[in-house]
Amino acid sequence: xxxxxxxxxxxxxxxxxxxxxxxxxxxxxxxxxxxxxxxxxxxxxxxxxxxxxxxxxxxxxxxxxxxxxxxxxxxxxxxxxxxxxxxxxxxxxxxxxxxxxxxxxxxxxxxxxxxxxxxxxxxxxxxxxxxxxxxxxxxxxxxxxxxxxxxxxxxxxxxxxxxxxxxxxxxxxxxxxxxxxxxxxxxxxxxxxxxxxxxxxxxxxxxxxxxxxxxxxxxxxxxxxxxxxxxxxxxxxxxxxxxxxxxxxxxxxxxxxxxxxxxxxxxxxxxxxxxxxxxxxxxxxxxxxxxxxxxxxxxxxxxxxxxxxxxxxxxxxxxxxxxxxxxxxxxxxxxxxxxxxxxxxxxxxxxx
Ligand code: F6R
Numbered sequence: 469x470x471x472x473x474x475x476x477x478x479x480x481x482x483x484x485x486x487x488x489x490x491x492x493x494x495x496x497x498x499x500x501x502x503x504x505x506x507x508x509x510x511x512x513x514x515x516x517x518x519x520x521x522x523x524x525x526x527x528x529x530x531x532x533x534x535x536x537x538x539x540x541x542x543x544x545x546x547x548x549x550x551x552x553x554x555x556x557x558x559x560x561x562x563x564x565x566x567x568x569x570x571x572x573x574x575x576x577x578x579x580x581x582x583x584x585x586x587x588x589x590x591x592x593x594x595x596x597x598x599x600x601x602x603x604x605x606x607x608x609x610x611x612x613x614x615x616x617x618x619x620x621x622x623x624x625x626x627x628x629x630x631x632x633x634x635x636x637x638x639x640x641x642x643x644x645x646x647x648x649x650x651x652x653x654x655x656x657x658x659x660x661x662x663x664x665x666x667x668x669x670x671x672x673x674x675x676x677x678x679x680x681x682x683x684x685x686x687x688x689x690x691x692x693x694x695x696x697x698x699x700x701x702x703x704x705x706x707x708x709x710x711x712x713x714x715x716x717x718x719x720x721x722x723x724x725x726x727x728x729x730x731x732x733x734x735x736x737x738x739x740x741x742x743x744x745x746x747x748x749x750x751x752x753x754x755x756x757x758x759x760x761x762x763x764x765x766x767x768x769x770x771x772x773x774x775x776x777x778x779x780x781x782x783x784x785x786x787x788x789x790x791x792x793x794x795x796x797x798x799x800x801x802x803x804x805x806x807x808x809x810x811x812x813x814x815x816x817x818x819x820x
Pocket of ligand 1: 519520521522523563564565566567568569572615616617618700815816817
């Protein structure tokens, strides 16, 4: 049942601390500063294939591998299946909650036909992808009933961190610090859930007809996901962008009627550049909602703030996404939408 929540989606959003603990369980040795998985693929290059929310996790995963010095790219599975890139020593990783998405299966089968090793990163142990791929890494979220992916996306982000740390490390980053940030993630999500102002932000902006989401680096997939979630469950138009891309055209649509969610954490170059983009939209009169840890001065340019605890940029992306899940949920709820079963959508898309 819904355990007292109005919707499965809200229940699943609140289950995230537990889902992530399960994902991390037994895989992280903090004393040794090591991540161990029961798979040990040889990795020199990586191609990720996925659709929808899982594609956003794939974009994030590819960025983690590149940060460790490993060439990695994410592809939309349906595009990959029809225009397959050259495969050299690539491990092809399918990211799929269900393990049944036909487009992703087609991509994996093509990669397999071309001789690649394949890895399924999935939630469903007996799924077709788990069976057909060379290996499988399970995200261990438990069943997700809401059609819109929520806890499984957070677990995909967590699992792909584990995959990168276990196989290729973290480049210039301090592995122990990253392991600590992953360990802190369930408690930090709980803090977000307990203190979020997403409901009041949703009430303030529920009447808007169009929303934009921007983020840079690890926050780019979060911006894409924030927009997708809002579209799926509220039926409101939304677009997510790499923050730097907005001014290359879409800025023409930015007005006082288009709220912009800006994900800005830390106070590094990425944050400073995104704040530059925030100033551009603020100058056009757009309401700005900053999703931030308060490390930078982005709040000066924001009409509202959704706070996240301070942590590494990689884990901050997960926390920022939780705020955006709550925003999407509360906007959809204010509008009386069918949140757990949005129109036209199915939990698992088994046709190409
Ligand atoms: C979004 C959503 C879809 C799925 C996509 C891939 O909330 O649920 O975009 O992410 O259909 O599904 P899986 O991950 O099962 O391959």
